[in-house]
Amino acid sequence: MSSTENKKKSRWASGVTPYSEMGYWRPDYEPSETDVICVFRVTPQEGVSPEEAAAAVAGESSTATWTVVWTDRLTAYDNYQAKAYRVDQIPGTDQYFAYIAYSIDLFEEGSIANLASSIIGNVFGFKPLKALRLEDMRIPLHYIKTFQGPAHGIVVEREYLDKYGRPLLGATIKPKLGLSARNYGRVAYEALRGGLDFTKDDENIGSQPFMRWRDRFLYVMEGVNRAAAETGEVKGHYMNVTAATMEDMYERAEFARDLGSVIIMIDLTVGYTAIQSMANWARKNGMLLHLHRAGHATFTRQKTHGVSFRVISKWMRLAGVDHIHAGTIVGKLEGDPNMIHGYYKTLRDSKVEMNLQEGLFFDQDWGSMPGVMPVASGGIHAGQMHLLLHHLGEDVILQFGGGTIGHPMGISAGATANRVALEAMIKARNEGKDILNEGPEILQKAARLSPSLQAALDVWKDVTFNYESTDTPDVLPTPSV
Ligand SMILES: O=C(COP(=O)(O)O)[C@H](O)[C@H](O)COP(=O)(O)O
Numbered sequence: 446m447s448s449t450e451n452k453k454k455s456r457w458a459s460g461v462t463p464y465s466e467m468g469y470w471r472p473d474y475e476p477s478e479t480d481v482i483c484v485f486r487v488t489p490q491e492g493v494s495p496e497e498a499a500a501a502v503a504g505e506s507s508t509a510t511w512t513v514v515w516t517d518r519l520t521a522y523d524n525y526q527a528k529a530y531r532v533d534q535i536p537g538t539d540q541y542f543a544y545i546a547y548s549i550d551l552f553e554e555g556s557i558a559n560l561a562s563s564i565i566g567n568v569f570g571f572k573p574l575k576a577l578r579l580e581d582m583r584i585p586l587h588y589i590k591t592f593q594g595p596a597h598g599i600v601v602e603r604e605y606l607d608k609y610g611r612p613l614l615g616a617t618i619k620p621k622l623g624l625s626a627r628n629y630g631r632v633a634y635e636a637l638r639g640g641l642d643f644t645k646d647d648e649n650i651g652s653q654p655f656m657r658w659r660d661r662f663l664y665v666m667e668g669v670n671r672a673a674a675e676t677g678e679v680k681g682h683y684m685n686v687t688a689a690t691m692e693d694m695y696e697r698a699e700f701a702r703d704l705g706s707v708i709i710m711i712d713l714t715v716g717y718t719a720i721q722s723m724a725n726w727a728r729k730n731g732m733l734l735h736l737h738r739a740g741h742a743t744f745t746r747q748k749t750h751g752v753s754f755r756v757i758s759k760w761m762r763l764a765g766v767d768h769i770h771a772g773t774i775v776g777k778l779e780g781d782p783n784m785i786h787g788y789y790k791t792l793r794d795s796k797v798e799m800n801l802q803e804g805l806f807f808d809q810d811w812g813s814m815p816g817v818m819p820v821a822s823g824g825i826h827a828g829q830m831h832l833l834l835h836h837l838g839e840d841v842i843l844q845f846g847g848g849t850i851g852h853p854m855g856i857s858a859g860a861t862a863n864r865v866a867l868e869a870m871i872k873a874r875n876e877g878k879d880i881l882n883e884g885p886e887i888l889q890k891a892a893r894l895s896p897s898l899q900a901a902l903d904v905w906k907d908v909t910f911n912y913e914s915t916d917t918p919d920v921l922p923t924p925s926v
C-alpha cells in the first residue's frame with residue numbers, strides 16, 4: 446500500500462493489492478440482522494484514503510492478506526470477507542468512523558477469544574494506519590445466544606444476598622499489599638460489621654510471601670462469618686483467585702466455596718478464556734463472580750488507539766461475570782459521565798438504544814441475558830452519595846476503600862458513615878426529594894444523628910478529582926446503521 450494505491454491496480458502489476466479492490470470496501474452493502482457490526486476509529490497514514498483504510502481493517506480482521514491468494518477460490522469468500530460499508534470523517538480531525546459488517550459464520554459460538562482474535566487480532570499493528578480504535582460492536586442476538594452470560598446476574602445476586610432497593614456497599618482492603626492474613630481478616634470484619642455488604646481483595650492480592658492465599662481465606666471468612674452473625678445480614682468478601690494457572694485458580698475457588706464464601710474474584714489480566722472458564726465454574730458452584738478490570742486502561746483509555754471499555758463491557762457480559770468495575774464519574778479514575786452512563790446501560794439493560802452522546806453507536810438487544818452489576822470504585826466517599834445515586838442508580842456496588850479504611854474514627858465507623866449516608870439518600874429519593882440539589886443538606890441532616898457520618902463529611906468534604914476526561918464522545922450528525 447502506498448500513497449498512490451487508490452489508483453486501480455491490474456491483477457499482476459507489482460505492489461500491494463488495495464484492500465478496497467479485493468472486495469472489502471462495499472459502500473452499497475446493507476448489514477443483515479445476523480451480522481456482527483463494528484465501528485472503528487481509524488486514523489489513516491498520510492496519503493491513505495479513508496475508504497482504503499476501512500477496507501484494510503475489514504480485510505485484516507477477516508480473511509485477507511496483503512495480496513489475492515488462489516485459495517480464496519476454494520471458499521465462499523464473498524460471505525467470509527468482512528465488508529467496510531461506511532466511513533464518516535470526525536470533524537476537525539484526521540480520524541474517521543469506519544463501519545464494518547462481519548458474517549456471523551466468521552466466529553466460533555460462545556468464544557470471546559475467537560471473536561477477539563479476529564476483530565482485534567492483526568489489524569491494530571497494520572502500518573498504513575497511524576492508529577486504530579474499536580469503539581463499539583453490535584452483537585446480533587443470534588450470537589449472544591451462544592454464550593452463557595453472567596453466572597447469576599443482578600436479580601439472582603440480590604436474591605442470594607437478600608438485599609433490595611439500594612446500591613450494595615463494598616470496600617477494597619488497604620494498604621493494597623503487606624498486611625498479614627490475621628490483620629487483613631480484621632479489616633474485613635470491621636468493615637462488614639460497620640455496615641458494608643462486601644469487602645474486597647485488591648487487584649494485586651494473590652499469594653505473596655507476606656500473606657499466602659489459604660491463610661487469607663481462612664481469616665477473612667472468620668471475619669465474614671462473625672460480621673454476618675452480628676448483623677443478621679449476608680456478607681461477602683471477594684476472594685481474589687487470580688493465579689498463574691487454571692489449576693491454581695480452581696483450587697482457590699474450591700477452597701473459598703468450601704469455606705462458605707458467596708463470591709470469588711478474578712482480574713481481567715487472567716485473559717478471556719480463563720474468565721469464561723471461571724464463569725462456568727461460578728454458575729455450577731452457585732458462587733458470584735467479581736471481575737476487577739486490572740490492566741484495562743492500558744488499552745481502553747486513549748481515544749485514538751485501543752479498544753473502548755464499552756466493547757470490553759459487552760465481551761464481559763457475554764463471558765459471564767456477575768460484577769465488573771465500570772467507573773465512578775466522581776472518583777479518582779478516568780471516566781467521562783456520558784461514557785460511563787453508556788457502559789452502565791450496556792452492562793445492565795436488556796435493550797440498549799443507540800445514543801451517540803453516550804458513545805453507544807448501535808441499538809443492542811441482549812434478549813434475556815441477565816445484567817452485570819457494575820462496580821463504582823476509586824476515590825469515592827460518603828459526601829458524594831447523592832451524586833453517586835443520581836448518576837449510577839440503584840443496581841450498582843459502591844466501593845469505598847480509602848473512604849472506609851481511612852475514616853478518622855476507624856474502619857467500622859467508616860463503613861457506618863457510608864451505610865448511613867446511603868440509607869438517608871435512598872429514603873430521601875423514595876420520598877421524592879431532589880437528591881441532586883438537596884444532597885449535601887440531606888447528608889448534613891443525617892449526620893446530626895451519626896457522628897461517623899459527620900466525621901466523614903468533615904474530613905473528606907474537599908476531596909474531588911476534577912480533571913478533564915481523556916475519552917469523550919464525538920457526536921456526528923449522521924445516524925447509525
Ligand atoms: O483499589 C481500588 C480503589 O481503591 P479506593 O476506593 O481506595 O480508591 C480499585 O482497584 C480501583 O477502584 C480500580 O479502578 P476501577 O474501578 O476504575 O477499575
Ligand SMILES: [Mg+2]
Pocket residue numbers: 617647648
Ligand atoms: Mg485497586
